[in-house]
Amino acid sequence: MSKSRPHFSPERFNRELLRWFEGNARALPWRATNHWYPVFLSEILLQQTQVEQALPYYRKLIDRYPTVYDLAQADEQELLTLWAGLGYYARARHLLKAAGEIVARFHGQFPSDLKEALSLPGIGPYTAAAILSIAFGQPLPVVDGNVLRVVTRLFALRDDIRQTVTKNKVRGLLHEIIDDKAPGAFNEALMELGALVCTPQNPDCQSCPVAGFCLAKERGLTGEIPFKSPPRERRRAAHFVLVVRFRAKFLLVRRDRPGLLSGMWEFPVLETRRLIHSNQKIKQHVQALTGAAVSKLTFGPELQHIYSHIHLRYQPVLAELEQAPRTTLTDRKAVWCRAEEFERYAIHRAHHKVLEHEETAAWFSS
């Protein structure tokens, strides 16, 4: 390291970085202890999720499941309900499975061996390194989006941070630099620096504790580094979202797994090529679904929801039944419930917007 980069001294770098972290670390609830369980829970939540967004969910979850034993015994539907709105719902199911395995295979202790940690569902290279370094003091570098940004700028690397090889390269570099005495603090400090100072746009180099080491700053390249290849175009989709009502009760259905939003509850959906009102088709669909005729259709405003890989446009439609539905109540994938009961179901964000939108919210108030 120091031979090929004479300007760079890991010792001095770590000293500046860790001193900055001591004075600037945010007081996050999972930092109040060294126990692995809060670290584990928070790191799963922080996958693809920023701290501010994860915080309220962390509080709900740690409160409901204070130990790994509580989590291992959790009801999956209840966990998904607490998770609803956060996205990447596979995380919640993996979290539950992992807790079960930690109890069953590892006597309630998080495995301190990297291979064993990686064998747990939902634990990949980032999360394993985070937990093992922070809670067990192991010198394993974490490579998340923040770290990629900080390190590529530090060494002026123009590699595409979307690619796996780049992540491995950065991990290799950090392996030479990581502070063996305080690997957890080193990792957290690097991520905190990326989140608070070395930000994607307009990094605050003036207050950066390691600006003196930064080649991107020296060469005026913080605008071009990190380089990230353009994302693939989103597939476009269009749905009618069918709010089926009979006597103040609404039909909810649970999505099959695996697949998008699997295990989550939603209003029945009619996929369509274009959002053209075809009343006949919609009525037929609802009748096939419920075995009851539709007395009235009301069209709500067009809404949209952007996923990483899908651009969804959808239109809520209130379908009122003129006779009692035949849908069986014992079907575990369909339920008729009152609006006040929606909060008991894990309803994903796109359909939750229908409950919130001012034009459609009235459909649910009796």
Added chain:
DNA sequence: ATCCCGTACG
């Protein structure tokens, strides 16, 4: 409209 953020699976 464009950016941010890790893991599973084939």
Added chain:
DNA sequence: CGTACGGGAT
């Protein structure tokens, strides 16, 4: 190694 998988901030 490429693709599927959500939601929020700016």
